[in-house]
């Protein structure tokens with residue numbers, strides 16, 4: 589699938605800024621992460637993406653590689669919950685591509701469910717994928733990121749060999765204000781944020797930067813298919829709830845990554861970059877007009893229907 593450049597990257601970045609650098613990205617075949625990887629590769633880098641589904645991951649890697657002649661993108665099957673699998677994926681990335689300079693902890697799991705319909709195992713599954721998976725990604729990549737940071741020093745003016753040794757975590761805003769039907773993800777993403785902050789403190793002295801990128805409602809993504817009702821009225825009301833009046837585009841998340849990984853972001857460490865059009869500062873979904881209006885939906889005891897990821901828990 590050839591994707592026009594303006595769909596995954598704004599026209600403000602210089603070609604070649606990631607030349608000969610390598611990005612490791614978990615969940616890299618997903619809608620948001622694949623565009624981030626595509627942007628990185630378009631700007632000169634190579635990449636390794638991981639996922640649980642072999643076909644999707646390998647096809648995703650092959651597709652991203654078409655963005656630039658000579659680009660190398662490796663697709664590795666690995667479950668972020670398994671530290672041995674993550675270590676092996678990282679090793680394969682370094683063996684095949686020569687280094688590991690940047691990493692994105694992007695793999696995530698989500699679905700809508702009230703706590704009354706969220707089994708202990710359902711809660712644990714999301715904690716395992718999002719929180720433990722992000723920790724595993726950091727553990728597996730940091731030794732290589734430290735080597736990269738040593739070679740490509742985080743100094744001003746910029747190192748002639750460019751940047752390296754940077755980590756980004758993809759999070760969410762659910763835990764800022766609290767949101768019904770998201771107890772599992774709110775807990776997991778709060779942990780993800782804190783993992784990034786700890787990396788920034790403990791590895792900053794080794795030249796690493798670690799930051800959180802927090803997308804809001806981004807159109808055309810698996811996340812929105814799972815979390816937002818798709819009928820016309822719900823979509824219109826959801827967009828009205830965003831201060832800038834629209835859903836975001838995947839390229840706006842890629843731009844955040846390029847900023848943090850490029851020399852423009854050299855002094856940004858331990859930060860959370862929220863890219864949500866100001867959404868979380870409003871009442872957001874779950875309010876008036878939502879298919880799961882609060883608290884009526886909870887009081888009704890109904891089940892979430894009409895979104896992706898629906899499944900009945902064994903309670």
Ligand code: COA
Pocket residue numbers: 696697698699700701705706707708709710711713714717810811812814897898899900901902903
């Ligand atoms: N409502 C309530 N419980 C649910 C659920 C839903 N919609 N979907 C799954 N569960 C429960 C399952 O019933 C199971 O619990 P149980 O053993 O008590 O019955 C538990 O969650 C694990 O489900 P399972 O399907 O075995 O896990 P998995 O590891 O195969 O899949 C998920 C993980 C559930 C997060 C799945 O949605 C997924 O793979 N998501 C990846 C993509 C994604 O979510 N992207 C979102 C980006 S925002």
